[in-house]
Amino acid sequence: MHNLTLPMQELLLHNQYLKGIKQGLAHTTIFEYIAFKSLERYEFRVKDPEEADLFYVPLFAALFNGLKDYANIDTIIIPQLRAFGKYFDRYGGVDYAFIQMLFSQDNIPITVHQQKTLASMITLGDLNYNYSKYQMRESWRNVNFPLTSNIAQQFEIKPESSRHISTFFIGQINLTDFDTVAAPIREGMANVMRVIPHSIVIDARRYDPITGVYSYNFSRMMSNSKFCCVPHGDGPTTKRLFDTFRTLCIPIVLSDEIKFPFEDLFINYPEILIQIPAFEPDRIPIAMSIPSTKRKLSMKKNMIRVSHLLEQKFDYNIEKGNLMWGWLWVHYFKLSTVAASKRRTLLQSRYLD
Incomplete structure (x- = not known):
């Protein structure tokens, strides 16, 4: 896995997410930040993009709700990814992962159109059940994740x-x-x-x-x-x-x-x-x-x-049964198919001689 960082997004996370964490008021969409920090420490993270099966892009898209023009996928984000190298276009973006912990709508980076047409894997904070049921080819790429609760878990069951x-x-x-x-x-x-x-x-x-x-x-x-x-x-x-x-x-x-x-x-x-x-x-x-x-x-x-x-935890550890473990497992099944296609070297067919 290769973790990409975009300058504007990195600045925004410090202004929006980190202040809330210090105040004990984690933003509803804080999983975008937890994923970013957890994948920074991930044992299978690679520095060489040539070795990567999955490219994670810390978009922090939910923070641009109502501000799509500052993080427009087509005009801002993808051009930055292309400036980084050949990797986005090499496989059409199927080995890229984006997170937007809100539902898609017209004035957020991952719009309804992007949700349906972007080839990359997308984690959303909300996903319509009928969409996931009747648009199987599209929703295969999409997964929805829990929003943050700031309430401490109760373990004592009262009468x-x-x-x-x-x-x-x-x-x-x-x-x-x-x-x-x-x-x-x-x-x-x-x-x-x-x-x-x-x-x-x-x-x-x-x-x-x-x-x-x-x-x-x-x-x-x-x-x-x-x-x-x-x-x-x-x-x-x-x-x-x-x-x-x-x-x-x-x-x-x-x-x-x-x-x-x-x-x-x-x-x-x-x-x-x-x-x-x-x-x-x-x-x-x-x-x-x-x-x-x-x-x-x-x-x-x-x-x-x-x-x-x-639970949205701020230790940024990936351990069996926690939220990041669940995120990686969901993507593992998708990634296995993508990686198998990327790694295969086809022999030249004798029928093409």
């Missing part, structure tokens, strides 16, 4: 009676910035939750200094909740899902298009969450009533069991 909130949600209800289906899903969910006894719904306004999410001690409220509703957000995935695993609050997911990280590979999600149709919030009370006490206990134990795989 059910100590969780006094029946179901909990915090977030913006009238969410219309990117995905038009988010608002009706959230409004329907909130209306149902408000009539459930002992439930809490907090309509936290984004970027508002008074009613913003971080004005509330929401991690404590989640830790004292039996269930946490997780609706469709700006994209199918939402950061709050990963907060539920950390607080052992059983998530009820209302997002039809969500693609879970490591789904059916390392994690069996029916063992740690409940999913109901996004536009059928009336099922929330039913979903709350179905799991037995034994089942709830099992789900929480499984959340703890997968916590190591989902």
Whole structure:
């Protein structure tokens, strides 16, 4: 593996990521930085690009959300890669890996068009389930990864009676910035939750200094909740899902298009969450009533069991069962096919003489 560094990206990571780490507020998309630092120390990293099977490009694309012109793949990034040498064009970019820990949209470096046409391997923070199911040739290159939770993992499973909130949600209800289906899903969910006894719904306004999410001690409220509703957000995935695993609050997911990280590979999600149709919030009370006490206990134990795989750690070590180990394994299967083609030396055919 060869680790490329682009000057603008290196400057940005210090300004955006490192300050947050020092303050204990890891950015939602911090995996881009963790991957960069981990691969710097990777034992199979090579200095000679001729020996590399995979070229990792620390793009830090999520930090250019709304600023695509400063990290445009076609006009800025690929020309820099070509200036580095012949390697990007040698195999059409199939042996390159990019990470963008947000969903693709029009004003971010890896747009929907790039997601479909860029030959390189792409790690995204959000991936549409139907896309991964019906666009198999394209999605073979793509993988989605967990967003960062800043909440410390709970390992002690408290008695059910100590969780006094029946179901909990915090977030913006009238969410219309990117995905038009988010608002009706959230409004329907909130209306149902408000009539459930002992439930809490907090309509936290984004970027508002008074009613913003971080004005509330929401991690404590989640830790004292039996269930946490997780609706469709700006994209199918939402950061709050990963907060539920950390607080052992059983998530009820209302997002039809969500693609879970490591789904059916390392994690069996029916063992740690409940999913109901996004536009059928009336099922929330039913979903709350179905799991037995034994089942709830099992789900929480499984959340703890997968916590190591989902945790964003800042020791930058690659060890069995952690997040970077998972990233490398996912890419290993793809890379094996690419590397086999790159390394093969064909004999001259006698039919071409």
